[in-house]
Amino acid sequence: MASTTDYLLSVEGLTVSFDGFRAVDNLSFYVDNDEIRVIIGPNGAGKTTVLDLICGRTRATGGAVQFKGHDLLKMREDQIVHKGVGRKFQNPSIYDDLTVFENLELSAPGSYSVFGALAFKRTGAIIDRIEEIAEMIFLSDLLDQKAALLSHGQKQWLEIGMLLIQDPELLMLDEPVAGMSVAERKKTAELLNTITKGRSVLVVEHDMKFVEDIAHKVTVLHQGKILAEGSMDAVQANPKVIEVYLGH
Amino acid sequence: MSDVSTLGLRQSRLFTASEILGYLVLAVVIFIVIPSALDAFRLNLFGKYLTYAFVAIGLVLCWGVGGILSLGQGVFFGLGGYCMAMFLKLEASTPENTAIQSTPGIPDFMDWNQLTELPWWWVPFNSFAVTVFAIVAVPMVLAFVIGLAMFTRRVSGVYFAIITQAIAAIATILIIGQQGFTGGVNGITDLRTLMGWDIRPDNAKTILYFVSGILLFAVLFVAHVIRKSKAGRLMIAIRDREDRVRFSGYNVANFKIFVFCVGAAFAAIGGAMFTLQVGFISPTLVGIVPSIYMVIFCAVGGRSSLIGAVYGALLVNWAQTTFSESFPELWLLAMGALFIAVVMAFPMGLAGLYDDYLKRHVDRVLAPVDRMMIHRAARRESEKLSATRATQPAE
Numbered sequence: 001m002a003s004t005t006d007y008l009l010s011v012e013g014l015t016v017s018f019d020g021f022r023a024v025d026n027l028s029f030y031v032d033n034d035e036i037r038v039i040i041g042p043n044g045a046g047k048t049t050v051l052d053l054i055c056g057r058t059r060a061t062g063g064a065v066q067f068k069g070h071d072l073l074k075m076r077e078d079q080i081v082h083k084g085v086g087r088k089f090q091n092p093s094i095y096d097d098l099t100v101f102e103n104l105e106l107s108a109p110g111s112y113s114v115f116g117a118l119a120f121k122r123t124g125a126i127i128d129r130i131e132e133i134a135e136m137i138f139l140s141d142l143l144d145q146k147a148a149l150l151s152h153g154q155k156q157w158l159e160i161g162m163l164l165i166q167d168p169e170l171l172m173l174d175e176p177v178a179g180m181s182v183a184e185r186k187k188t189a190e191l192l193n194t195i196t197k198g199r200s201v202l203v204v205e206h207d208m209k210f211v212e213d214i215a216h217k218v219t220v221l222h223q224g225k226i227l228a229e230g231s232m233d234a235v236q237a238n239p240k241v242i243e244v245y246l247g248h
Numbered sequence: 249m250s251d252v253s254t255l256g257l258r259q260s261r262l263f264t265a266s267e268i269l270g271y272l273v274l275a276v277v278i279f280i281v282i283p284s285a286l287d288a289f290r291l292n293l294f295g296k297y298l299t300y301a302f303v304a305i306g307l308v309l310c311w312g313v314g315g316i317l318s319l320g321q322g323v324f325f326g327l328g329g330y331c332m333a334m335f336l337k338l339e340a341s342t343p344e345n346t347a348i349q350s351t352p353g354i355p356d357f358m359d360w361n362q363l364t365e366l367p368w369w370w371v372p373f374n375s376f377a378v379t380v381f382a383i384v385a386v387p388m389v390l391a392f393v394i395g396l397a398m399f400t401r402r403v404s405g406v407y408f409a410i411i412t413q414a415i416a417a418i419a420t421i422l423i424i425g426q427q428g429f430t431g432g433v434n435g436i437t438d439l440r441t442l443m444g445w446d447i448r449p450d451n452a453k454t455i456l457y458f459v460s461g462i463l464l465f466a467v468l469f470v471a472h473v474i475r476k477s478k479a480g481r482l483m484i485a486i487r488d489r490e491d492r493v494r495f496s497g498y499n500v501a502n503f504k505i506f507v508f509c510v511g512a513a514f515a516a517i518g519g520a521m522f523t524l525q526v527g528f529i530s531p532t533l534v535g536i537v538p539s540i541y542m543v544i545f546c547a548v549g550g551r552s553s554l555i556g557a558v559y560g561a562l563l564v565n566w567a568q569t570t571f572s573e574s575f576p577e578l579w580l581l582a583m584g585a586l587f588i589a590v591v592m593a594f595p596m597g598l599a600g601l602y603d604d605y606l607k608r609h610v611d612r613v614l615a616p617v618d619r620m621m622i623h624r625a626a627r628r629e630s631e632k633l634s635a636t637r638a639t640q641p642a643e
Contacts (some may be wrong), residue, residue, distance in 0.1 A: 055495060057491070057495075075608060076499070077494040077495055078494055078495075078497050078499045078500075080498065080500055081494075081495060081497035082497055086495070087495045089491070089492070093482065093489055093491065093492045094489070094492065095488050095489055096488055097484050097488055098481060098484060098485060099485075101258070102481055103480075104512065105478070106478070106481060106482060106485055106493070106496060107496045109497065110497055111478060112497055112499070113502070114479060114502050114503055114506045117478040117479035117482055118474065118477045118478070119282070119476035119477075120479075122258060124634055128260045151556075161490075166496065166497070196377045207587065209611075220426065228592040
């Protein structure tokens with residue numbers, strides 16, 4: 001067996017309890033470079049909590065999370081981002097009062113300090129990069145639009161764009177196609193297929209059709225524990241999984 | 249990829265035409281309309297109102313832009329005012345002026361409280377340079393400590409507001425309790441000269457009014473630059489989606505501490521000018537009630553508009569003076585009603601009303617000027633920008 005440092009992300013014995021309730025219980029899994037891993041499971045299985053724990057939003061009670069040899073559990077959210085972990089939230093999380101352009105600009109890496117941000121000047125390189133990303137996320141014509149005025153699907157794309165401009169090595173997406181129309185969903189699947197090249201992706205998703213399209217490997221969570229792990233076909237054939245999740 | 253001419257358009261501009269017009273109108277109001285319409289007494293009152301505008305501008309950055317509601321700005325206003333008052337008091341307490349005291353040469357209230365020598369921390373305030381430095385530095389250090397303690401622990405919203413209110417209460421109690429060092433409930437009074445220049449006559453007060461006006465524009469400019477920088481846009485982002493900002497790689501607490509310190513410094517400059525123009529400082533300007541008034545000035549003007557904050561401070565104070573001269577007992581009720589009206593009916597204050605009803609027309613008239621400004625800026629910027637782009641255009 002390979003040592004844990006060979007993986008991009010290794011999660012070992014991860015546990016969090018809220019007032020005695022173990023939302024995530026002694027969870028271990030490993031994500032390779034360039035792997036697309038999907039976490040599925042019934043409501044309340046702890047899927048979103050796992051993402052929260054990795055990105056530092058929720059503090060773990062026990063266990064270890066190693067990313068490229070760094071212990072993420074000891075770091076602040078912004079430090080974890082600087083190591084190369086990006087996170088997209090379930091509900092589109094964007095800055096309503098700023099334009100699409102400004103949303104992307106604030107997400108571009110660099111000038112993270114207060115005085116760096118005060119002295120920040122737009123350069124041609126950043127403007128080009130923002131326009132390039134805007135084209136990928138189908139928002140080229142809306143750069144000067146206030147983000148509040150975007151449709152739900154466009155907001156989801158904008159947040160994906162905000163992550164893209166960060167260029168993270170590990171991209172964590174929480175239900176990226178939830179609430180989208182069929183057409184938007186198709187476009188999003190294409191978008192994800194292009195942006196996931198050259199990085200690892202950890203996705204939480206309910207839409208099984210979408211999971212089949214993108215997943216390399218699937219982890220099934222149930223009550224904070226791993227129920228099954230493997231290829232989509234293997235997982236779908238697993239009797240335990242059928243019983244708790246897919247069957248009904 | 250955009251061509252070079254549109255590249256320049258993307259550069260953020262420090263001023264739009266309508267913003268320049270806004271500042272010009274404000275300058276005309278402060279430097280021409282008010283001084284020519286009022287007698288020396290009323291002008292001095294407006295000088296006092298201007299000092300509250302400094303606080304309101306700081307609150308726009310903290311509250312309107314950054315989402316940090318502080319109900320303790322009076323503390324910083326008071327600290328600035330007390331620093332200035334300490335210098336003026338020491339200057340007024342020459343051994344000749346205080347010859348009848350049992351210890352001549354110390355401020356009168358210290359003598360009344362049986363102090364026989366100047367406390368060590370009063371000594372630096374013999375120097376005007378130290379005083380000017382302290383007026384800005386002392387409140388900023390306090391704001392930094394409060395900010396560090398609160399924002400790194402992620403105390404925000406209502407909880408932060410309550411804590412700042414508690415600090416305002418503590419500050420008042422401390423000042424009143426330490427009578428021998430602070431002048432107690434009376435404050436520091438009987439201030440006479442600033443480096444030999446008598447601040448009491450009408451013409452001195454008129455000069456101080458204009459000094460306040462100039463300082464106000466300096467503060468407005470600093471606030472405007474912050475507001476228009478990437479840090480300003482980040483503050484709006486933090487106000488709306490704090491979590492997202494964190495997961496874009498920023499340490500949110502640092503930005504909050506910064507803007508809170510800036511707000512404190514602005515309030516303190518206002519406080520120092522207050523002392524100069526009114527001739528005293530007292531704990532009644534430090535506590536919870538004046539701090540809440542300051543928030544009302546900001547809310548009435550429009551909490552996210554720098555210019556609105558100045559009008560808010562001037563209008564509410566002018567209304568207060570006018571009203572309380574005729575109906576002293578009704579004023580407090582009117583103030584309460586005004587605040588409720590602002591929150592319920594026009595939450596963005598006067599600036600919001602302007603945005604809804606007038607801005608359209610102003611923008612239409614100014615559109616050609618704005619276009620001209622944009623194109624001039626674009627030409628200038630595109631040369632610079634095209635030099636910094638990562639890849640060259642294909643053609």
